[in-house]
Amino acid sequence: xxxxxFVYRLKTLLRDRSNLFWTAIYPIILAFFYALAFTNxxxxxxxxxxxxxxxxxxEYRSQAYFIEALESVSQEGDNKLxxxxxxxxxxxxxxxxxxxxxxxxxxxxxxxxxxxxxGLKQTILKGFMDSYLQQSSAVxxxxxxxxxxxxxxxxxxxGDYIRPAELAGGKTDVTVIMYYGLIAMAVMFGGFWGxxxxxxxxxxxxxxxARINLSPVHKLKAFVCSLCAALLIQIVxxxxxxxxxxxxLGVDFGPNFGYVALTCVVGGVMGVTFGALLAxxxxxxxxxxLAVMLTVSLLSSALAGMMFPTIxxxxxxxxxxxxxxxxxxxxxxxxxxxYYYGPGPRFTLNLTLMLxxxxxxxxxxxxxxxxxxxxxL
Amino acid sequence: xxxxVNNLVKRYGDLIALDHFNLEVAEGEVFxxxxxxxxxKTTAINCILSLLKYDKGTVEVFGKPMRPxxxxxxxxxxxxxxxxxxxxxxxxxxxxxxxxxxxVPDKQKCRELVEExxxxxxxxxxxxxxxxxxxxxxxxxxxxxCGIAHKPKLIILDEPTVAVxxxxxxxxxxxxxxxxxxxxxxxxxxxxxxxxxxxCSRIAIMDKGKVIASGTTGQLKAMINTGEIIxxxxxxxxxxxxxxxxxLPYISSAELTGNQLVVKSGRGKNSLAxxxxxxxxxxxxxxxxxxxxxxxxDVFLEITGKQLRD
Numbered sequence: 001x002x003x004x005x006f007v008y009r010l011k012t013l014l015r016d017r018s019n020l021f022w023t024a025i026y027p028i029i030l031a032f033f034y035a036l037a038f039t040n041x042x043x044x045x046x047x048x049x050x051x052x053x054x055x056x057x058x059e060y061r062s063q064a065y066f067i068e069a070l071e072s073v074s075q076e077g078d079n080k081l082x083x084x085x086x087x088x089x090x091x092x093x094x095x096x097x098x099x100x101x102x103x104x105x106x107x108x109x110x111x112x113x114x115x116x117x118x119g120l121k122q123t124i125l126k127g128f129m130d131s132y133l134q135q136s137s138a139v140x141x142x143x144x145x146x147x148x149x150x151x152x153x154x155x156x157x158x159g160d161y162i163r164p165a166e167l168a169g170g171k172t173d174v175t176v177i178m179y180y181g182l183i184a185m186a187v188m189f190g191g192f193w194g195x196x197x198x199x200x201x202x203x204x205x206x207x208x209x210a211r212i213n214l215s216p217v218h219k220l221k222a223f224v225c226s227l228c229a230a231l232l233i234q235i236v237x238x239x240x241x242x243x244x245x246x247x248x249l250g251v252d253f254g255p256n257f258g259y260v261a262l263t264c265v266v267g268g269v270m271g272v273t274f275g276a277l278l279a280x281x282x283x284x285x286x287x288x289x290l291a292v293m294l295t296v297s298l299l300s301s302a303l304a305g306m307m308f309p310t311i312x313x314x315x316x317x318x319x320x321x322x323x324x325x326x327x328x329x330x331x332x333x334x335x336x337x338x339y340y341y342g343p344g345p346r347f348t349l350n351l352t353l354m355l356x357x358x359x360x361x362x363x364x365x366x367x368x369x370x371x372x373x374x375x376x377l
Numbered sequence: 378x379x380x381x382v383n384n385l386v387k388r389y390g391d392l393i394a395l396d397h398f399n400l401e402v403a404e405g406e407v408f409x410x411x412x413x414x415x416x417x418k419t420t421a422i423n424c425i426l427s428l429l430k431y432d433k434g435t436v437e438v439f440g441k442p443m444r445p446x447x448x449x450x451x452x453x454x455x456x457x458x459x460x461x462x463x464x465x466x467x468x469x470x471x472x473x474x475x476x477x478x479x480x481v482p483d484k485q486k487c488r489e490l491v492e493e494x495x496x497x498x499x500x501x502x503x504x505x506x507x508x509x510x511x512x513x514x515x516x517x518x519x520x521x522x523c524g525i526a527h528k529p530k531l532i533i534l535d536e537p538t539v540a541v542x543x544x545x546x547x548x549x550x551x552x553x554x555x556x557x558x559x560x561x562x563x564x565x566x567x568x569x570x571x572x573x574x575x576x577c578s579r580i581a582i583m584d585k586g587k588v589i590a591s592g593t594t595g596q597l598k599a600m601i602n603t604g605e606i607i608x609x610x611x612x613x614x615x616x617x618x619x620x621x622x623x624x625l626p627y628i629s630s631a632e633l634t635g636n637q638l639v640v641k642s643g644r645g646k647n648s649l650a651x652x653x654x655x656x657x658x659x660x661x662x663x664x665x666x667x668x669x670x671x672x673x674x675d676v677f678l679e680i681t682g683k684q685l686r687d
Contacts, residue, residue, distance in 0.1 A: 001482060008467065008475040015466035200464075203428055207462035211523070214426055214456050215479035216448035222479075373430045373445055376389060377423055 001217060002225050009197075009229035019192045024237035027186040028244055034182065035249045038175040049080045050121045053095055053104030056086040060107045069132055081124065105129065179251045180335040181306025184328035186241050187267035188297035191275020193230035195289055198279035198365070201226065204374045205279075205286075223369065227272065235268035254339040259347065263338070266354045267331045273361035274327055280368040300328035330354050378440070379404050379531050379562045380425060385434035387420055387586070394420045395431065396586040402564055407557050409577030410566040411673060417586035418566040419459060422535050426456065438531065452480055455529030455561075459536045461520045463508050470495070470504040473522050480527035494526035497552065514545030521549065525556060532556060533564045538572060550576050570673040582673070584681050598671050601679040602629060606669045607640040607652050612662035614638075618655075625651050638663075 014020065054060060054070070061067075073081040087095065092104035096116050103115035103125050113129045115122040201223045203210040212222055242264055245251040253260050275293060282289045303326055305312035312332070316323050323329045334350035341347070380402040387395035395417050402408045410418045423429040425436050427443045436443045438450045463472045473491045481487045495501045498518040508516055517537060525532055534553065538546045554576055557563050567573050573580055574594055581591040590597055604627065614636045622631040622640055627648050630641045642648035649668045656663060678684060 001479075004475075004478045004482075008471065008478075011471065012464050012466045207458055207460040208464055210428060210458060211456065211462040211476060212479065213428060213445075214451060214454065215476070216451040217479050218446070218448075374428060375430055377429060 005225035052082040053092040177305040177309035180332040184331040185301035187271040190234040190271025194272040194275030195279035238264040304329040304332040381437040409573035409580040412583030416583040453530040457524035457534040477526040494522040609666040
């Protein structure tokens with residue numbers, strides 16, 4: 001009997017074009033448009049080393065620490081900030097006037113930065129110089145007061161002033177939060193399958209359900225068989241979305257593909273059972289159930305950072321509890337935690353909460369649906 | 378008794394949908410539940426099937442109390458609902474196969490039954506059609522096929538001919554009689570008195586949640602005073618003749634609406650001849666005159682004071 005119901009439910013659901021669109025196709029289309037939009041954002045945000053001149057004079061050559069710091073940010077690699085060229089003062093002035101360099105550094109009774117205009121690159125150059133001077137001033141002050149401390153003083157790597165520390169998963173990219181929010185939305189849209197299953201098993205919601213209720217099959221048994229078909233479709237849809245994002249659009253999920261897939265599976269269960277619960281509780285028309293489900297799904301996904309990543313942080317700051325009870329946020333945060341910190345405590349907490357929510361939703365659906373007679377049809 | 382309902386009471390708040398409803402349906406009958414919309418027919422069926430909660434009373438099907446978990450009884454019941462209950466995403470064949478498979482676990486047996494059902498309702502050429510592609514009549518036939526494919530002993534049809542064209546309606550009614558001839562007991566609800574009169578061996582007339590009369594068609598008609606109804610289209614209306622007509626033997630009432638004269642006679646013979654003789658004697662010209670025997674509507678009208686289709 002399980003196979004009979006399961007196979008026919010699979011056929012029924014796979015031909016349900018509306019639900020299939022919203023749960024499987026729409027997130028992929030949205031991801032595609034995200035990719036179009038974010039490609040430009042990433043290009044605009046990408047950093048390239050820029051040309052800087054250093055006036056090569058005797059005072060400069062005496063600044064051993066500075067030369068070391070400058071080399072650390074001008075060597076090839078992720079930390080490279082400047083393309084440094086040693087030149088005379090005349091050459092530096094000429095290059096600056098001809099826009100061949102962003103600015104130049106001159107040691108002339110002290111260090112100073114010469115730039116022609118203001119801008120991001122000029123600010124970075126100035127920031128580098130300021131932070132060096134602050135550090136060297138602090139070191140000189142300590143050495144003056146306590147010359148014995150010279151051996152324990154280490155001048156920090158200049159690159160650390162500009163770049164954040166490398167995290168566990170990969171590069172810093174806020175747009176991944178929006179993609180994770182998109183997956184969270186797809187998880188929530190799984191509720192459409194749950195809604196469909198409840199409508200097709202509750203005799204007060206559809207004539208087909210009444211016919212099934214009158215058959216010699218236990219209602220909950222039929223529901224579980226049907227729900228398995230819905231879960232299979234939803235989980236496959238989520239995995240396809242994940243693979244599309246990772247392999248086609250190149251969205252970075254970090255190295256933990258298996259855990260991301262696990263998040264999709266658990267998220268699939270949570271989304272479908274969430275939709276089932278809403279459908280079981282809302283006794284209005286089909287349109288009302290649909291409207292509530294859409295509103296809840298989109299709102300929870302938005303709060304999880306799907307449309308504007310900063311919202312996720314605002315929620316955590318302003319209403320921390322909401323980030324733990326918002327199912328969409330649990331999904332996006334699980335993926336976020338995996339990306340930055342790997343499968344550690346934060347990921348485990350999110351996954352545990354998702355499982356707990358799935359269990360609570362399932363139990364509530366069971367309580368609502370266990371009755372076998374209806375007050376009205 | 379295949380179905381026995383005793384003192385069933387069902388309330389929706391202050392509204393009493395079933396008021397001490399009683400019913401007995403014997404094996405092999407085609408039993409008709411006749412009543413206007415809102416009289417409680419569908420509610421009664423849903424209570425019998427243990428789909429609806431009820432406040433009071435008992436229901437037995439196949440001699441056993443009917444409960445939601447009476448799976449053995451349910452295995453032998455087929456239901457054709459008022460609303461078409463099929464999945465739009467499944468083809469005609471798949472719909473019948475899905476519902477039949479809930480009753481018949483044996484796949485081979487199920488396939489045979491589905492084929493038989495397709496032929497029975499005349500949808501063998503539509504097996505790969507989706508319900509949305511079917512006309513209203515064909516859709517109703519599919520609805521019936523889904524309800525009877527597993528060859529149930531008791532078939533309950535709840536207004537299966539609503540919004541169906543006359544041709545499909547006749548086909549459905551013939552099919553019901555055929556199922557009955559194959560041994561199925563049938564409960565048929567309708568507000569179309571002609572249908573009920575045509576196929577039912579016994580009828581219960583319902584109004585306001587109560588059975589107000591039951592019996593065979595003949596027994597029901599015998600309950601009322603009206604024997605025959607004579608209608609004449611007069612060339613010129615003259616109200617003064619009404620008193621004379623009422624004084625004729627067996628005539629119970631005479632009414633004039635425009636030029637249409639309606640005379641009702643009680644249980645007697647040759648009232649038509651008497652009316653004709655009177656009109657001819659008074660040289661009252663008439664264009665058309667005809668005589669009708671009472672219908673179930675007249676039974677309903679006389680008992681409740683309102684038309685069946687009010």
